[in-house]
Amino acid sequence: MSLRQKTYDLKKRMQGAMLGGGSKAIEKQKATGKMTARERIVSILDPDTFHEYDIFVEHAGKDFDMDKKYLPGDGVITGTGTINGYPMCIFAQDFTVAGGSLGYMHAKKICKIMDHAMKLKVPIIGINDSGGARIQEGVNALAGYGDIFYRNTQASGVIPQISVILGPCAGGAVYSPALTDFVFVVDKISKMFITGPEVIKTVLGEEISQENLGGARVHAEISGNAHFFAHSEQECFEQIKDLVSYIPWNNKKTAESFPPKAPKSRDYKIGTIFPTNPAEPYDVRSIIKSIVDNSEFLEVSELFASNIVIGYARINGDTVGFVANQPLNRAGVLDCDSSDKAARFVRFCDSFNIPLVTMVDLPGYLPGIDQEHAGVIRHGAKLLYAYSEATVPKITVILRKAYGGGYIAMCSHHLKADFVFAWPTAEIAVMGPEGAANIIFRSEIMNAEDPEEMRRVKVQEYKEKFANPYVAAAYGYVDAVIQPNETREYVTHALKIGKSKEEYRPEKKHGVPPF
Amino acid sequence: MSEEKSKNDKIYRKVYILSDPGLIYPFIPGTVSGFIVKKGDAVVKGDQLFILDAMKMNNIVLSPIDGVVKKINVKIGEKVSKNDVILEIE
Numbered sequence: 001m002s003l004r005q006k007t008y009d010l011k012k013r014m015q016g017a018m019l020g021g022g023s024k025a026i027e028k029q030k031a032t033g034k035m036t037a038r039e040r041i042v043s044i045l046d047p048d049t050f051h052e053y054d055i056f057v058e059h060a061g062k063d064f065d066m067d068k069k070y071l072p073g074d075g076v077i078t079g080t081g082t083i084n085g086y087p088m089c090i091f092a093q094d095f096t097v098a099g100g101s102l103g104y105m106h107a108k109k110i111c112k113i114m115d116h117a118m119k120l121k122v123p124i125i126g127i128n129d130s131g132g133a134r135i136q137e138g139v140n141a142l143a144g145y146g147d148i149f150y151r152n153t154q155a156s157g158v159i160p161q162i163s164v165i166l167g168p169c170a171g172g173a174v175y176s177p178a179l180t181d182f183v184f185v186v187d188k189i190s191k192m193f194i195t196g197p198e199v200i201k202t203v204l205g206e207e208i209s210q211e212n213l214g215g216a217r218v219h220a221e222i223s224g225n226a227h228f229f230a231h232s233e234q235e236c237f238e239q240i241k242d243l244v245s246y247i248p249w250n251n252k253k254t255a256e257s258f259p260p261k262a263p264k265s266r267d268y269k270i271g272t273i274f275p276t277n278p279a280e281p282y283d284v285r286s287i288i289k290s291i292v293d294n295s296e297f298l299e300v301s302e303l304f305a306s307n308i309v310i311g312y313a314r315i316n317g318d319t320v321g322f323v324a325n326q327p328l329n330r331a332g333v334l335d336c337d338s339s340d341k342a343a344r345f346v347r348f349c350d351s352f353n354i355p356l357v358t359m360v361d362l363p364g365y366l367p368g369i370d371q372e373h374a375g376v377i378r379h380g381a382k383l384l385y386a387y388s389e390a391t392v393p394k395i396t397v398i399l400r401k402a403y404g405g406g407y408i409a410m411c412s413h414h415l416k417a418d419f420v421f422a423w424p425t426a427e428i429a430v431m432g433p434e435g436a437a438n439i440i441f442r443s444e445i446m447n448a449e450d451p452e453e454m455r456r457v458k459v460q461e462y463k464e465k466f467a468n469p470y471v472a473a474a475y476g477y478v479d480a481v482i483q484p485n486e487t488r489e490y491v492t493h494a495l496k497i498g499k500s501k502e503e504y505r506p507e508k509k510h511g512v513p514p515f
Numbered sequence: 516m517s518e519e520k521s522k523n524d525k526i527y528r529k530v531y532i533l534s535d536p537g538l539i540y541p542f543i544p545g546t547v548s549g550f551i552v553k554k555g556d557a558v559v560k561g562d563q564l565f566i567l568d569a570m571k572m573n574n575i576v577l578s579p580i581d582g583v584v585k586k587i588n589v590k591i592g593e594k595v596s597k598n599d600v601i602l603e604i605e
Contacts, residue, residue, distance in 0.1 A: 279573045330542050331570035363570040366543065368597075401571060432571050 017055045017072040021096025029096050034189060035233055037077050037094035040127055044237045045081035052079040060104040064136045071097050074106040078113040083244045089117035092127035095167050099131035107144020114151040121250035123160040129167030145172040152179035157351040159250045165190035181348055185216035185226040186236050192219055224304040242298055246312035246319045247352055254353045255319035264295040270484045281327040284309055288322050291488040305337035310345040316492050321349035324359035334406050335366040336379040343382035350390035355495055358411040361400040381514040387415040393498030395491055398422040404431050413477045419494040422469035422478045433463040536580050537604040544596045545569025547589050556584045
C-alpha cells in the first residue's frame, strides 16, 4: 500500500470509531436533550485544541458473546486540550456505546489519562455519562472502578480534579466524582445514586422517582454532593471555564494573575448594604463584591448549606478564597452541613496555594437536639481542623457578631490567622448579651423588685461593655479595628505582605481530621 | 411480595414520604415578630413570608414554593418551636 492508501485506511478507521454507538444511538442521546461525548469535550475546551488518544482501544470482554461485538473506543473518549490556554486532561464517557458502561479497557483508558494528568501536573476533567459497570465483564469492571478511585485519591491535593455529571452515574461509579474536588450537575440530565429507584423499591418498599432520589437539584441543595448547578450543558461548560480561571494547574503553582480591577463601587456600597440594626440580615455576598476586583465572585455550593458562603474572587488580580457567614440564611449559624462545606473548601484552598479571606458574622453554632444528634460536634470540629492546618495566608475580617465557639472556628487569631481585622460594629464575646447577662447577673435579676427591668438594664450594661471589638483588641486578638470602607485596602495590603509566607507543621504522615 | 408480608413490613419500616413543601416550619425555635404576607396573598418562590426572631437575628423566612397563603397558624409575638407549622401555602 502506498502512503496515500495507508492514510486513507487510517481515515476510514477513524471515521468508524468517531461514530461511537452509531447514528441511531446518537439520535436517541440527542432526543433526551443531551450532547454526544465528543461534542461535550469540544464545547468545554478551546476551539481546535482537543487531541484524542486511544481511539482504537478495543474492549476485553470474552464471555457472553462479547468477543463478537465492536465497541468503538470502548465507550470512553480521552485526550488533552486547553481551556483559556490552560492545559487540561479530559475524558468523557460515551453513552451511545454500550450505555457508556465501564469495562476493563474503558477503565484502563481513564486510568491512563489520569496518570498523564498526574505526571504532567495538569488538572483533569471527567465527564460521567454511564449506565454503570459492564456486567458481562464481571470482576474486571469492579477492578476498573477500584483503579480509578485509587488514582482519584492519589491525585487529591496534587492536581485539581473536576467531575461533570451529564447523565446517569450510579452504583460504584458515584465514588469517583465524590473523591474529586468539584462536581458539576445539570438540571434534569444528571442523576447520581448508589442504588436506583428499582432496587430501593424491591428491597425497602420505598417508591421514589430518579429525579427526586438523585437528580441535580437533590445533590446541589440537599446532599451537597454537587458544587455547581446549571440549567443546561452549555451553562455548565461556562461555569467550568470560569472556575478553571481561578485555580492553579497543580499544588506547586499559584493561580494565574489577571490585570487588577477596581470593584464596582457604584453598585456595591458597604454603607447601603450593611444595616445599622445588628439584628437585621443582609447579603454577605454583596459585602464580598464590594471589595473584590470588578465585583466578580464565583460562588461554590451556592444552594447547599447557604448559611455559609464559599467561593473565589480576585483581589488586585490574584485569586482569593472567601469563606463568609450568611446572615440572610438561618442567621448565618454554623451547623453540620455548613461546617462540612466550609472545611472542605478551606482544605482545597490550602492544598492549592489560594489565600483565604474569612468574613465573620455569626451568632454561633446552631443549638438543638437535631444538630447534636447529627454530630455537630464532629462536623463543627472539621472547620477548626481545616483552619488550624492551613498554612496559606489567612486573613479574617469580623463584620459584626463573633460569639462563642463560632468566633474561634471562623479563622480567629487563635487558629493562627495572619491578620484579624474588625469593623467598629464587631461584637466579639463569649456569648450573646442576653444569655451572658442571665448567667452573670442571675442573682441580681432574681432578687430585683422588677426582674424584667433589671434584666433589661443588665443586658444593656453587658452590651455596652463587651459587645464591641475593643475588648478583643486590648488583648491583641484583633490586629486592627478598621473602617468598613478601608477593608479592601487592608486586605490587599495583607495579601501582598503575606505572599511569601512560610509556615511549617510538625512532621507526620498525615493528620486524623474528624471525618 | 404478599399482602400480609408488606403489612408486617410497615411495622418495622418507616416509608419515606416527601414532606409537603407548602408547610412552613421554623428552622429554629424563636418568636414570630411580624408577617410580611397575609392570608390569601399569592407568593412566588423567594418571596418574604414572615420574620422569625431567633439566634440574635430578625430572620426573614422566604417562600420555598409558588402558591397562595392558605392559612396562618400563629399570632405576632408567639413563641414557636420546631414542629409548629407557621403558615401553609397551597
